[in-house]
Structure formats: C-alpha cells, structure tokens
Amino acid sequence: MIISVIGTGHVGLVTGAGFSEMGHTVICIDQNQDKITSIIDGSIPIYEPSLDEIVSRNKSSGRLHFTTDLAEGICLSDVIFIAVDTPQLSHGQSDLSQLESVTHQVAKASNNKKTIVIKSTVPVSTCRRIDRILRKYGNGTVFNVVSNPEFLREGKAVYDFMNPDRIVLGTRSDDKDAKRTMMKIYEPFEKDHVEIIYTTLETSELIKYSANAFLATKVAFINEMANLCDAVGANITELARGIGLDNRIGSSFLKPGPGYGGSCFPKDTLSLTVQAQEANCPVRIIESVINSNSSHIRRLGRRVSDFCAECWNIDCKSSLLGKKIAVLGLSFKANTDDIRSAASTVIIPFLIKQGAKVMGFDPVLSATEKFTDQFQDTIPTFEAKTDLDTVLWGADVVLVLTEWEEIAKIDWLKKRSILNSPIVVDFRNLFNPDLMRKYGYHYASLGRP
Template sequence: MRITMIGSGYVGLVSGACFSDFGHDVVCVDKDASKIEALEAGRMPIYEPGLEQLVATNVAAGRLTFTTDLKSAVAGADAVFIAVGTPSRRGDGHADLTYVFDATREIAEAVTGPAVVVTKSTVPVGTGDKVEAILREVRPEVDVQVVSNPEFLREGAAIGDFKRPDRIVIGTDNERARGVMRAIYRPLYLNESPILFTGRRTSELIKYAANAFLATKITFINEIADLCEAVGANVQDVSRGIGLDNRIGKKFLHAGPGYGGSCFPKDTLALLKTGEDYEAPLRIVEAVVQVNDSRKRAMGRKVIRALAGDTNAAAREETRGKTVAVLGLTFKPNTDDMRDAPSIAIIQTLQDAGITVRAHDPEGMEAARRVMPGIDYRTDAYDAAAGADAVVIVTEWDTYRALDLKRLKAAMSGDVMVDLRNVYPPADAEAAGFRYSSIGRVAPKG
C-alpha cells in the first residue's frame, strides 16, 4: 500500500516508521523544512527508544521517505493519514483543529483518485464529519472516504504499542474504506491483534473516553495516597490490594505528583468541552482535571514542608535561600516531552518560595531549558545534589532507581530526600542518613 502521513511529529513519525516496517511505502510530510532535513540526515526530532534505528532501517530499504511537498506525496496514495497537532485552544480548552482542517484542504487539492483519508490525530466527536464536508466541497468528483483511526501510543513505549496493540479502532461504515484499512493493518491482524470496527463518531469518542478513564485512575490513587498519609496506611499496598481485582487492574495505580504529557491534560479538557457543547456534563472528569492541576503545586509545598521540617508558615519562611536538587523533569521516563510535566509546577512553587533549583534529566534538559530557562542544569544526579539542602525525585528514570544513596547524601549540605515516585524503601534512604519523605507512606499520626 502507498501511505502518506501528514505530520512528522510524535504520532506521525512513529506511525509512519512502523507502517513502513510492515512493508508499506510511506511518505512522511511536514511543513517544517528543518525537521525534514534532519530526518533525512537520520536525526530524530523526538526521543523515543528504538525509533532512530527503525527509521534508519526503513529509509535504507527505500520504504520510508520524507518531504515538504504535500501535493506530490498525496498524489496516487491509497491512504492519507492526518497526524498533525490538536493542542488545547486558549480560552476554552477545546481541541484546536486548525491544523487538521488546513491539512484537509491541502489534501483535497492534491488527491488524484480514490483514496481514504484517515484522522490519526486525536479529534473531538464530529470532526470526521467536518473533514468529509471540506473534501466534498473542494473535490466533489473524487471518491474520498474519511476514516477515524485513533492512536493509543504511550511515549517511551510507542513502537511496542504500535506493533503489539491492545486493539486497533477503525471508525467507518464504508466497505471500501474498511478494505483499505484491513490491508494496511493486515500484519497485525495476522498476529491476532483485535480490530474493532465502529461508526466514525464512536471511534473518535473511544480515544477521549480511554484517556479520561486512565487519568481518573491516576487521580484516584493520588487522593488515596493523601488519605494514606493522614491515617498511617501504605498506598503501595493499597494499590496492590485493589489492583489484584481483575475488575480494576493494577495499571495506572501508582501514586505520584500528578499526570502530564501531551495527551491526558488536553484530552480531558477537550472531552469536558464536548460534554458542555452537547449538554452532557462530565462531572467526574471535571473533578479529575481540577484535582490533578492542584496536586502539582501541592507537591511543591510538600517539598517545602519537608525542607522546613515543620508545617507552619514561620518554619516555611526559613526555607528561603535554600537549594533543592530536582531529579527528573519530563512528565514520564523514556521521553524528552515536557508538556504539562509536573516538574514545571513543582519548580515554580519552589522558586516562588525563594528556593534555588538545580536539576537533571537524562533526556529532557534541552526541552526543559525552553520552558524553564532560570534553572541551574547539571550533568548528573550527584552533580545536581552537590551542596543542595534537599533532593527531590520527580520522574522515575531508571538511572535514579539505583543511586548510591550514601554518595548522594555525602555530596549534599542537607539531609532531605523527597521521593515523589516511591522509588526507594524508606529504610534504605534513612540508613543512608536521609530525612525521607514519600507519597502515601508515613507512620500514623498521634
């Protein structure tokens, strides 16, 4: 099959590389000439494990190419995927579909024969109808079918998710379009990956509903962690206890500083807006968004309390002028994505309290510098901790899971460790000389 991928960002590049690895001929298109130039030179615009090698292999095989010329890429294609950004719109939180509709108009001008146009971008319910209307208006004489095919890729594990998916969702009622999509995904179908054919609007809603539900699980266990701290329970044991129930499941039940990234924050907001537009309010999702937003700042205040050794305002004032080493900046490990990362709000809270912040991240420091230029970025965890009064683990990178705690403590001026990912057993940190604080694991009060 001849596939054109409009957009060479995270979703478009990963999807295009994987499709080419299935044996399809794929052209990835992007307006950013510098990005295309870098890709042709083998330089990836994002960090994703295994992506550079996957791209190199398929470029060498002649199955994967890159271009800024959308017209030539679309001409003769069997399927054209729209994989452009849909960021939250300022003011109301709705998904900004400007790039989707702009791409649609360009596709309409370029298409030369029967084709399937596939929305891979995460879009609100009804977007496919609007895409179809644009195509019909511009090129009524051409047989172009519009399909919804949402992505379910986790950053840091995207290639595995694409090649071994839990499910493939395809939204269309047109039999020709179904045939094209079956041919595209045939390698996965032969591996017995379940393909769910639905109506287009149903497919669009599935992605939002899935992300909102996962965001709800994360936020739920974070609130349970707060309760654990208040009553003297252990949130990790609570997570195991409820996760062993097959109706609940163990995934997304790890307490932490809140969710971030490119999907959950914008998708929950877009789903709320859709509910408002259709007079079907989503009160649970609304609470999830509010709780998650407030939690990130609360984690900054948690660090301040641990550093002060007290909870009253006078003690917190004593933290002004202190230095805190922040380990982990990206919203999760194995990515360089800083979008809505909890570290941003945490660091802002610390800086607002007059605290100097040093930071390290294995892959995210270049992106972090664009978001937070006023930070002292260090070469590794020990360098960040040198002379610091406290160290905070914000992102659970593997490199932070086996730190020499005694060496870390010896490098510091203070003795506070705040582990926002529960990486270390409290006894290990305390044995190394730390005053240790974590999430949902404290002794009973009183």
C-alpha cells in the same frame, strides 16, 4: 500499498516508521523543512526508545521516505494518514486549524480515489466535518474517511504500535471500501489475533477521549488515596496491591506520583468536558478528576517546604530561603523528553518563589533545553543539567519527580558525601524508606509511613 503520513510529530513519525517496518512503502510529509532535513540526516527530533533504529533501517531499505512536498506525496499515495497537532485553545477546545488546512490541501492535490485516515485526536463529529471539506474542494475525487485513533504511550510508542492491544476503525456505515482498505493495511495484526473494532466515526472519536479520561481517573484516584494514607498512617503500596489484584480494577495506573501530564491526559480530559458541555451532557466525574490533579500537583510543592521545615525545625514560610534544591527529572514521565503539563513546570516555579535555588537533572538533553526555553523569562535563576553529580553537589534538598532508570539506581549511601543536607523528597516512591533512614536520610514519599 503506498501510504502517506502527514505530520512528523510523535504520532506521525512513529506511525510512519511502524508501517514501513510492516512492509508498506511510506512517505512522511511535513512542512517544516528543518525537521525533514534533520530526519533525513539521521537526527530524530523527539526522544522515543528504538525509534531512530527503525527509521534508519527502513530509510536504508527504501520503504520510508521524507519530504515537504505535500502534493507529490498525496499523488503517489493510496492512503493518507493525517497526524497533525490539534492543540488546546484557551477555553479547552481543540484547535483544528492545522487539520483543516491540511484537509484543504489534500482535497485540491488528490488525483484519484483516496482513503483519508484521521490519526490526530479530534472532537466528536470532526471526521464528518473533514468529509464535507474533502467533498466540497476535491473536484469530484472520491474520498473515504476513516477515524483511526492512536493509543501510543510516550516512552513506549514504538512497542505499542507494533504490539497493539486493539485497533479502532471508524467509518461511515455504508463505506465498505474504507473497511477493505484498512483491513489490508492492518492484516498482519489481524493474523496475530489483535482485536479490530469496526464502528462509527463518532464512536471511534469518543473511544480515544474515553480511554484517556478513564486512565486519568485512575491516576487521580490513587494519588488521592496516597494523600489519605499519609493522613491516617496507611500504606499506599499495600493498598494499591490490595485493590489491583481485583481483576475488575487491575493494577495498571495505580502507582502514586506527581499527577498526570504530557500531551494527552491534560488536553483530552479538558476537551472531553467541553464537548460534553456543548452536548448539554456534562461529565462531572472528569471535571472532578481535572480539579483533583491540579490540586495534587500544587499540594506537592507546599509539601516540600513543610517537610523541610520539620526536618530543620524552622518556620515553613522561610524553610527554603537560600537553599539549593536538586530536582531529579523534568519530563512528565520516564523515557520521554516531553515536559508539557509536567509536575516540574508547576513545582519548580513554586520553589523558586519560596527563595530556593533550583537546579534540575534530566538524562535527555532535549528535555533540559525545552524546560529552560519555556521558563527562561519567568525563572531565569533555574539551571538544568544532564550530569547527575553536578546537580546533587551541595544540595540541601533532593526532589524526585521522574522515574528515570538513572534516578532509580542512585546509590544514596555513596551520594551522601556530596550533599549539604540529607533530605530526599521522593514523589515517585522509588526508594525503600527503611533503607533511606538507615543511610541517615530524612526521607518523604507518597502514602508510605
């Protein structure tokens, strides 16, 4: 089966590479000539572990192709996956302009019956809207529209694609052809006993938002419990274990941190509240989760200055003035270069406004470039490096924001000599408080005495 994937962002590129790894012939299409040329030349535009290996292997085998010629790619394909961005507009709605533009092009370029699969995260009823556009502009071509949301974690996207815990397929109730086509594509997973959920278009669209909203709720919940542990002297690590062993709750997403970020949770939770409001059925829990997460991230910035004031026994209003702060980790989580809605994008500007000199470390070069590009006008004094010791040298405060392996393995006993002041604020709870105290550090973490 020949498959086209339109869009070579995180979802599109992983999807295309994954299908080719399964044995399908795949054509990845993107209008950005520089991106396509870069991928053909062997340079992957996103950081995702093992993705470059899969792309290289399947390009060499002749199963994976890249082009900017959308019309040719569509004509050669039986099934077309659309994985273009649906970014957030100012009031939380999803911007569907790219999706609609591509749909018009697909409709006009199609030369025979096609199955159109929407991989992009889209509001409820979007697939029906896409179906209408295809029928209107398709010159009589028969289209089967399918909703097939992705559940890929950044940093583990390749693994998640090849090892799904479920596959969700939404179709029109009378569209048996679409179901047969999708069964053929995903047949290897069905043989591996992966559960495939067949449902309506609307339910499929809503499953994606509901899953992300529920996980975001767990993140916000455990962060609030960590704050409460700080206030009453309890231990969040033991608390999380105590509730996570309840199989009705589960242990995943119960580790405190600097709030959720990235391309999905912030956008999808807000979009869900907008959709609910438009349906006159507000989702108050999700609205509270959004507020909780925002408040938590802002609170952490203030906590840095308060903790330093305690350590130095000075007024917290001027505790960071002229101090060098080494921020370890810029991306919203480890194993990705994504800084969208990352805690670093909120906390670092706050620290600089307090008069601090901030230098950031991230092991992925693209993350440092993205950060400096985003803030070069508003915080020009910020520097980002990929060398850890350069960032730590002469630091008055070390702030941990991302759980990169390179950060988790730091030998703080050895690093003590290059720091100006032994203060570590760890918002990922990566290090042992007793050991840090033994090494002579002032150490703060989340929800641990």
